[in-house]
Amino acid sequence: xxxxxxxxxxxxxxxxxxxxxxxxxxxxxxxxxxxxxxxxxxxxxxxxxxxxxxxxxxxxxxxxxxxxxxxxxxxxxxxxxxxxxxxxxxxxxxxxxxxxxxxxxxxxxxxxxxxxxxxxxxxxxxxxxxxxxxxxxxxxxxxxxxxxxxxxxxxxxxxxxxxxxxxxxxxxxxxxxxxxxxxxxxxxxxxxxxxxxxxxxxxxxxxxxxxxxxxxxxxxxxxxxxxxxxxxxxxxx
Numbered sequence: 001x002x003x004x005x006x007x008x009x010x011x012x013x014x015x016x017x018x019x020x021x022x023x024x025x026x027x028x029x030x031x032x033x034x035x036x037x038x039x040x041x042x043x044x045x046x047x048x049x050x051x052x053x054x055x056x057x058x059x060x061x062x063x064x065x066x067x068x069x070x071x072x073x074x075x076x077x078x079x080x081x082x083x084x085x086x087x088x089x090x091x092x093x094x095x096x097x098x099x100x101x102x103x104x105x106x107x108x109x110x111x112x113x114x115x116x117x118x119x120x121x122x123x124x125x126x127x128x129x130x131x132x133x134x135x136x137x138x139x140x141x142x143x144x145x146x147x148x149x150x151x152x153x154x155x156x157x158x159x160x161x162x163x164x165x166x167x168x169x170x171x172x173x174x175x176x177x178x179x180x181x182x183x184x185x186x187x188x189x190x191x192x193x194x195x196x197x198x199x200x201x202x203x204x205x206x207x208x209x210x211x212x213x214x215x216x217x218x219x220x221x222x223x224x225x226x227x228x229x230x231x232x233x234x235x236x237x
Contacts, residue, residue, distance in 0.1 A: 031236065032127075032176040036061040039126045040133040043219040051221045057122055064119060064127045065233035067169070067178050068098040068186065074110055082113040100184035100231040104200050104224075107187045111234035118189040119235040121221070124203050128181070128218040130174030135217045137173040137180050142213035146171035147182045177233075180204050181216045184231035185224065198226035 038058045043049040077083035084106045086099075102110075111117050119127065128137050138146050147170060169178035180186070185202035194200070206215060206222035214220065224230065 030066055031063045032066050033063055034059075034061065034123070034127050034175050037131075039122075039129070039131070041122055041125045041129065041219065043217065046214060048214075048220060052121075052219055059122065059126065060237075062119075062123060063116075063236040064123065064175075064177060065235075066176060068100075068184065068231045068233050069102075069107075069110060071097050071099045074099045074102065074106075077110045077113050080113070083109045098184060098231050101229045102187075102232060103227075103229060104187055104190075104195075107230070107232035108189075111232070114234055114236075116234040116236040118187055118232060121188045121201060121203065123235055124180075124186065124188045125218050127175055127177045128173045128204075132174065134174075135219070136213075137171045137177070137218065181218060185222060187230050187232045200224040200226075200228065202228075202230050 036059060038056050040054065040056050042052045042054040044054045074083060074086070078085055084103060086101055086106065108118055129135075130137075132139075134140055136142065136146070171180070172178045173180065181204045183204060185205045185207065188201050188203055190199075190201055200223065202222045202224050203218070203220070204216070206220075207224060207228065
């Protein structure tokens with residue numbers, strides 16, 4: 001089984017694919033490819049892992065947004081009448097900041113408007129952990145330099161960093177997916193029964209105080225309730 005994992009792109013670097021603070025155009029390489037294969041997800045070293053136990057899963061190849069969706073991008077969907085209205089105005093049509101004030105339905109509608117969908121929990125986790133099943137996008141060891149705007153854990157209650165410019169990436173996974181943790185929480189797709197109960201899953205960060213690196217691990221599942229707002233990115237076949 002491990003041989004199947006290691007047979008997937010050995011050309012990839014086993015570390016962060018770009019330095020912290022690397023500036024890129026928001027128009028270039030907006031999606032990255034995650035190859036088909038068998039990947040290890042989940043965890044088994046703490047009580048929270050009961051929600052996401054370690055296991056190997058097989059997936060088809062997919063494309064995922066390199067960065068979180070921007071304010072100006074969501075506004076385009078809103079103006080087209082395909083996404084629920086949020087407090088944005090036409091002056092923000094060029095706004096390069098991440099959108100982090102969207103409902104689950106708004107995020108779902110946007111991805112479908114673009115021809116995709118929200119990533120499943122497994123797709124999101126694999127895109128961040130890579131073939132090495134790392135704890136964090138850059139590897140297994142916590143490092144503050146990879147946090148958006150170098151946020152420290154003691155400031156994790158401050159949500160201002162959610163709106164930082166999405167063109168300046170602090171970290172990237174093996175597949176090139178940027179700023180997946182310690183940023184705004186991100187929606188993942190949920191079963192219909194959870195949707196009916198108004199229980200949503202978010203990944204990468206939670207809504208309450210985060211006090212230890214394990215709170216930001218890619219395998220950690222956070223829950224949100226009806227009315228919660230978050231960021232998101234989309235997947236495509």
